[in-house]
Amino acid sequence: MEFLPFCNTEILFASIDKMKERLLGFDARNIVLILTESAAKRWDLQNFMNDLFTRYDITWLNQSAVNPTQADILAALEKIGKKPVELIIAFGGGSAIDLAKGISAFYNAGTSYSLEAITQGIKNKSYKNNKRFIDIVAVPSTAGTGSEVTQWATIWDAGKSAKYSIDAPQLKPKLALIVPELTLTLPAKLTLATGLDALSHAIEAYWSKHTNPLVQELAYRAVELIVNNLKLGVQKQNDFEIREMLCRASVLAGLAFSQTRTTACHSISYPLTMLYDIPHGFAAAITLNAVIMINKGHFPNDSRLLELFKKYGGILNWIDMVCNGVVKMRLSAFGITKADLPVIVGKAFTGGRMNNNPVELTENDVAGILGGLL
16 A cells, blocks of 8 residues: 655755755765855855865755756766765755756666656656665755755746656655755745745645645644744845745645645646746735635635735735845736737636646636736
């Protein structure tokens, strides 16, 4: 029989010093490190890096891969080459952690890959035949993606024709080191985008077809923390207490949707990001209000969730308030016109996401949602 554990990731909130201590204490020799040079300098990790390179045999992937593609996985595997790998340590947002999962899924010492082989492997899920996935330690530097506690990775097609997902229980990081200090350097726009991503994870888990009472409790608390702290996080970027609250919300939201997956909002978001480069958190959250109005009355405890936004006049007003002065949450503000909508609608139906919504949406429904957001 097959069972689904709720969470098999160790989750540790830590200071930077405690983080360094833990990362220097592994019983391993060969490690892949995903960390950009700019981030290492920004967090003043040069001495720590010297200690890492002394303690371990490090393959350092020091280039940023925003919205990683199968080409990024291939480049990483080529850099690793035939070296043995025992552990991957990934610093960064969801993109860095997703890249780590892509490496873990396809790494096989001595095996050469092509772009086509990786693409086909993602499509037909042949990576699930990998006898040994590499363990991952995730150190998220944003408060939003939840990738540090989930078993899947979003991989974007290099040709911008599709959004893929790598999905296997072995890809859940073994350790999630949550270090709120690392998020103190986030600019306002990235703080906002990642916070709205966490909000979307939590709300979509709350109403998902696969929700349950425990998921709803986790999701509710995540939404509550975001509603109370995201605007302050944008305004007071150096406030540690607020950053810690947002990190808590991100982990809770990640745990919630790790059990349910996302729904219509995320499904519609994928072409918005893939075709028009709308940051993922904005792309996911921009349809929240419209989808809430459709789903209302069709999922348990809906009034309890909606009550969190009542004093703001609803979630649309709250999102506009939080985003004021940073970004306008309308499709036209991202350069999308009415003529673009048919293409977006045609790519908005992702299996496992759109059909996870409590209300079935048609192409006309999605066209109406998007048209109302211009």
